[in-house]
C-alpha cells in the first residue's frame with residue numbers, strides 16, 4: 001500500500017464488549033490526515049454475521065474525528081464481501097433471521113447517515129450484503145477485476161440491506177430490476193459504465209490507493225463545508241419540490257458562513273497559499 005498509516009486509535013474506549021473476545025473481523029485506524037480506514041477482515045469471504053455486524057457498528061461509531069472514511073477489505077483483490085453469512089443464517093429461526101436483517105438494514109442506513117464522506121474501495125467480489133454495504137457509501141472506487149451483484153433472488157430472498165432502494169436510485173429502475181431479477185454479476189468496468197462506481201481502476205492499481213488519494217483530496221477541504229454539503233445533498237434528495245431543496249441548501253450555507261475556516265479560505269486565496277482548515 002502506498003500510504004503509511006499512523007494508527008492513532010484502534011478501539012474507542014477501554015471497555016471491550018463481550019463480542020470482542022473473538023478474533024477481530026472489522027478494525028479501524030485513523031491516519032494523520034484524519035482519514036478513517038475501516039478494514040473488513042473475516043476470511044474467507046467477509047461474510048456478515050452477528051459478530052461482524054456488531055464490530056462494524058462499533059468501528060463506525062469510533063470515527064467521529066474522521067474527515068473522510070474508507071471501507072476496504074483485507075481480503076482484496078479476492079473479495080470485498082460475499083454478503084450475509086449464509087452458514088450462520090442456516091442456524092437461525094425465521095424470527096432471528098428477520099431481526100438480523102433489520103439490524104443489517106439499520107446499520108447500512110447509519111453508515112449512509114454518517115456526517116462525513118464514506119468511500120467504498122472495492123477490489124474483488126462484492127455481492128449481496130457486500131454490495132449493499134458499498135451502496136450505502138457515498139462514493140465507490142472499483143477495480144476492473146471486481147465482480148458486483150445482488151444474487152439474493154437466486155436464494156429465493158430479496159436484497160434486504162437497502163439494495164432494492166439504493167440500486168435503482170443509483171443506476172435507474174430498469175437496470176436495477178434486471179440485475180436483481182437475474183442476479184447477474186457486473187465486472188468492475190461494467191459497474192463504472194452503469195454509474196454504480198464513481199471511479200474505475202485497472203488491475204495493476206489498487207482501489208484502496210485510489211480511494212486514499214480521493215480521501216486525501218477531500219480531507220484538505222473545509223471540514224464544516226464537507227459535512228454541510230453532504231447533509232444538503234442527502235436532505236435535498238429526499239425533498240420533493242425544488243423550493244424545499246433550495247431551502248436545505250440555504251441551511252447548509254448558514255452552517256459555513258460563520259466559520260473561521262471560511263475566512264481562512266479567503267485569506268489563503270488572497271495570500272496565494274494553501275489554506276489550513278481546522279473544522280471551526
Ligand SMILES: CC(C)(COP(=O)([O-])OP(=O)([O-])OC[C@H]1O[C@@H](n2cnc3c(N)ncnc32)[C@H](O)[C@@H]1OP(=O)([O-])[O-])[C@@H](O)C(=O)NCCC(=O)NCCSC(=O)C[C@@](C)(O)CC(=O)[O-]
Nearest residue numbers: 044045047082083084085086087101125128129159160161
Ligand atoms: C464469495 C465467492 C465468490 C467466493 O468464491 P470462491 O473463491 O470460488 O470460493 P468458495 O465459493 O469456495 O468460497 C470460499 C469459502 O467462503 C465461504 N462463503 C462464501 N460466501 C459465503 C457467505 N455468503 N456466507 C458464508 N460463507 C461464505 C464458502 O462457503 C467457502 O467456505 P469453506 O467451504 O471454505 O468453508 C463465492 O463463495 C460466492 O459467490 N458466495 C456466495 C455469495 C452470495 O450468494 N451472497 C449473497 C448472500 S445473501 C445476502 O447478502 C442477503 C441480504 C444481506 O441482502 C439480506 C439478508 O441478510 O437476508
